[in-house]
Amino acid sequence: MINHHTELESFLEKEFNWIAKLIEHRMNSYFNHGDLKSIIYEIPFPKLSERSSYEIFLSKHDFGIEGRLIISMILASILRPEIFDVFYIKNEITGLKFSCFGGKSKGNRFIPTYRTAVFILSGNKLPIYLSKLFQNDHAFSKFSILNLSGTSLSSNLDKAMKLNPDIENLLLGIE
Numbered sequence: 001m002i003n004h005h006t007e008l009e010s011f012l013e014k015e016f017n018w019i020a021k022l023i024e025h026r027m028n029s030y031f032n033h034g035d036l037k038s039i040i041y042e043i044p045f046p047k048l049s050e051r052s053s054y055e056i057f058l059s060k061h062d063f064g065i066e067g068r069l070i071i072s073m074i075l076a077s078i079l080r081p082e083i084f085d086v087f088y089i090k091n092e093i094t095g096l097k098f099s100c101f102g103g104k105s106k107g108n109r110f111i112p113t114y115r116t117a118v119f120i121l122s123g124n125k126l127p128i129y130l131s132k133l134f135q136n137d138h139a140f141s142k143f144s145i146l147n148l149s150g151t152s153l154s155s156n157l158d159k160a161m162k163l164n165p166d167i168e169n170l171l172l173g174i175e
Contacts, residue, residue: 007051008173014046015072016080022069026120027086030100040065040121054171061139066130070117070146074161075171077112084110104160115157143167 021043045068048055054075058068076083087101087110097103102115118127133140134156140146147162149155163171 005173007049008054011046011049011052011055012075012079016076016083018043018045019069019072019076020083022120023083023086030119053173057167057171061143061145063139066117066121066133067138067140069121070114070133070140070161071163071171073112073117074146074163074168077109077161078168081109084112084116087112087116102158111160113158113160117161118157 022040025040025043045065048059050056050059058071061067063071084103087097087103089098090096091098100115100119102113102117102119104111104113118130121127121130132138134148135141141148144164145167146164147159149159169175
């Protein structure tokens with residue numbers, strides 16, 4: 001019999017590899033002016049086997065690629081923060097970090113914000129369609145899954161992404 005934590009670790013490895021590929025393709029698209037929309041949907045996310053609490057949670061709520069990416073990014077920022085190191089790159093012209101990447105620094109860690117997720121998901125298009133993630137009828141609000149401030153895109157974009165602590169413990173199999 002396979003241990004629940006072994007199943008969870010195996011699935012999270014796949015999920016974090018998926019995020020790393022999305023980030024790599026997004027950065028390449030951004031700097032080479034490519035078409036992101038087709039890339040995001042061409043990179044398959046790991047199939048759910050429902051063997052871990054995290055997979056069961058994802059299956060139950062069916063967040064779509066956008067919601068799934070946000071939740072996975074939050075877990076990656078805790079368990080595999082080096083995935084986000086690429087966002088420390090500075091604009092050669094201004095010497096500042098790229099504002100479109102979002103993110104906050106905490107020590108030597110890059111903490112993704114909702115703007116970081118929007119950057120990965122929306123390509124060079126305006127992220128208005130993502131405002132649905134912040135509405136009261138979305139599972140993120142209905143079930144208090146994320147730390148949201150109101151229902152507008154603007155009130156949430158620059159917040160560090162965080163899970164409700166009870167949800168985080170549930171997803172990581174911590175009792």
